[in-house]
Amino acid sequence: xxxxxxxxxxxxxxxxxxxxxxxxxxxxxxxxxxxxxxxxxxxxxxxxxxxxxxxxxxxxxxxxxxxxxxxxxxxxxxxxxxxxxxxxxxxxxxxxxxxxxxxxxxxxxxxxxxxxxxxxxxxxxxxxxxxxxxxxxxxxxxxxxxxxxxxxxxxxxxxxxxxxxxxxxxxxxxxxxxxxxxxxxxxxxxxxxxxxxxxxxxxxxxxxxxxxxxxxxxxxxxxxxxxxxxxxxxxxxxxxxxxxxxxxxxxxxxxxxxxxxxxxxxxxxxxxxxxxxxxxxxxxxxxxxxxxxxxxxxxxxxxxxxxxxxxxxxxxxxxxxxxxxxxxxxxxxxxxxxxxxxxxxxxxxxxxxxxxxxxxxxxxxxxxxxxxxxxxxxxxxxxxxxxxxxxxxxxxxxxxxxxxxxxxxxxxxxxxxxxxxxxxxxxxxxxxxxxxxxxxxxxxxxxxxxxxxxxxxxxxxxxxxxxxxxxxxxxxxxxxxxxxxxxxxxxxxxxxxxxxxxxxxxxxxxxxxxxxxxxxxxxxxxxx
Numbered sequence: 001x002x003x004x005x006x007x008x009x010x011x012x013x014x015x016x017x018x019x020x021x022x023x024x025x026x027x028x029x030x031x032x033x034x035x036x037x038x039x040x041x042x043x044x045x046x047x048x049x050x051x052x053x054x055x056x057x058x059x060x061x062x063x064x065x066x067x068x069x070x071x072x073x074x075x076x077x078x079x080x081x082x083x084x085x086x087x088x089x090x091x092x093x094x095x096x097x098x099x100x101x102x103x104x105x106x107x108x109x110x111x112x113x114x115x116x117x118x119x120x121x122x123x124x125x126x127x128x129x130x131x132x133x134x135x136x137x138x139x140x141x142x143x144x145x146x147x148x149x150x151x152x153x154x155x156x157x158x159x160x161x162x163x164x165x166x167x168x169x170x171x172x173x174x175x176x177x178x179x180x181x182x183x184x185x186x187x188x189x190x191x192x193x194x195x196x197x198x199x200x201x202x203x204x205x206x207x208x209x210x211x212x213x214x215x216x217x218x219x220x221x222x223x224x225x226x227x228x229x230x231x232x233x234x235x236x237x238x239x240x241x242x243x244x245x246x247x248x249x250x251x252x253x254x255x256x257x258x259x260x261x262x263x264x265x266x267x268x269x270x271x272x273x274x275x276x277x278x279x280x281x282x283x284x285x286x287x288x289x290x291x292x293x294x295x296x297x298x299x300x301x302x303x304x305x306x307x308x309x310x311x312x313x314x315x316x317x318x319x320x321x322x323x324x325x326x327x328x329x330x331x332x333x334x335x336x337x338x339x340x341x342x343x344x345x346x347x348x349x350x351x352x353x354x355x356x357x358x359x360x361x362x363x364x365x366x367x368x369x370x371x372x373x374x375x376x377x378x379x380x381x382x383x384x385x386x387x388x389x390x391x392x393x394x395x396x397x398x399x400x401x402x403x404x405x406x407x408x409x410x411x412x413x414x415x416x417x418x419x420x421x422x423x424x425x426x427x428x429x430x431x432x433x434x435x436x437x438x439x440x441x442x443x444x445x446x447x448x449x450x451x452x453x454x455x456x457x458x459x460x461x462x463x464x465x466x467x468x469x470x471x472x473x474x475x476x477x478x479x480x481x482x483x484x485x486x487x488x489x490x491x492x493x494x495x496x497x498x499x500x501x502x503x504x505x506x507x508x509x510x511x512x513x514x515x516x517x518x519x520x521x522x523x524x525x526x527x528x
Contacts, residue, residue, distance in 0.1 A: 061180035152235030172238030299396030418468025
């Protein structure tokens with residue numbers, strides 16, 4: 001049932017609708033407005049949300065990790081309890097199928113529970129202790145203790161292609177809350193009704209676990225992102241979206257009197273290298289698997305394979321023909337929204353206009369349905385750094401490049417910019433001789449795969465969903481997996497503090513039971 005403040009901006013536990021501009025979510029398939037207006041946030045409302053987050057940060061960040069873990073677990077429970085009507089609403093806003101949405105909801109609640117586990121485990125605090133050496137000569141050493149604390153309020157931008165797992169209660173929100181950072185979300189305009197339901201679930205969890213007012217807020221509308229990033233209370237930003245949008249936020253954050261980090265996931269073409277042995281042994285199978293990966297979810301994954309490279313041979317030609325056949329068999333489908341569809345069509349037309357790029361299969365997309373595409377580009381374009389081969393076409397399209405030999409393959413890969421993923425498809429004997437290829441791909445991407453396909457990002461401790469620019473704005477982090485919490489933490493060193501003034505992670509008794517690095521040795525023992 002719709003609550004009486006549906007569509008209002010969430011300023012902590014309060015609701016606000018000061019603006020006069022109203023927005024409507026739309027049915028992704030028909031373009032028809034869905035019931036219920038959403039109120040464009042005013043600058044005053046964004047300011048109120050950020051100031052509330054700033055005020056509550058000292059309290060929230062010092063809650064015991066187990067208490068914050070209980071909050072995250074309860075958010076997960078509330079998300080899982082959202083009913084069939086919720087799944088139907090998300091489907092109408094995004095055109096994503098029910099099975100995909102139920103899986104994504106499970107991933108979203110699973111992320112929350114995984115970060116709750118991280119909090120209870122305690123290693124995110126990275127506690128280090130070097131006790132005083134008063135008798136050391138020529139100079140004594142003071143007592144030095146270090147652990148990590150949350151950076152402060154975090155602004156999070158909802159993503160278009162993952163309305164649950166990368167949006168209101170997505171990975172950025174989960175990681176920030178786990179770090180002890182209040183969150184202010186800018187809801188994505190493509191699925192505002194979804195965002196509303198998820199925000200209400202977070203508020204219910206906050207109420208059930210006694211969280212202080214202001215740990216979570218959410219605002220709607222265009223233009224509010226600039227206010228959010230520039231607000232002095234915000235200390236970090238999480239973003240998933242286009243290169244243009246992410247770069248704009250980075251520039252805004254860098255221009256602040258006090259610059260802050262923007263952790264933006266932006267653009268990746270995710271190259272796939274198909275080695276000769278694999279083509280000879282199972283070329284048709286690889287073509288089928290690759291086509292399935294390219295067209296999965298109408299190609300609307302940030303790890304969609306947008307570039308396929310292989311060495312010139314009859315087997316490679318047969319593989320390309322099989323890939324085109326499989327892609328031609330794929331049915332055109334509705335994309336997330338009209339804006340995404342328009343961008344896909346623009347990207348396809350841009351490729352068609354480049355001399356040296358040929359469309360091998362696919363037709364112009366019409367009626368809002370995205371038609372799968374395969375293009376072939378001359379290797380010289382990649383070697384020369386042509387911008388069209390470096391830019392992501394977000395949708396069910398890929399570009400094939402045939403190189404002359406292995407040396408040219410290495411040159412072509414070296415010409416690529418940063419990527420989220422890079423993939424090698426090969427047989428065991430030829431993979432054994434690919435140490436140079438793997439080393440090169442590791443310099444280019446955050447995740448290197450062998451005999452797999454990048455669409456499908458496991459949420460776990462070891463996952464890296466990041467990479468060098470322009471895949472992300474900061475290759476030192478990840479937006480998926482438990483390492484994502486690092487983006488919203490900073491180290492603090494305490495020198496010669498009385499035990500009672502130290503954070504629990506550093507107190508002699510080790511009340512949290514952490515594994516701590518004491519004089520270079522990992523131990524859970526209390527200190528005398």
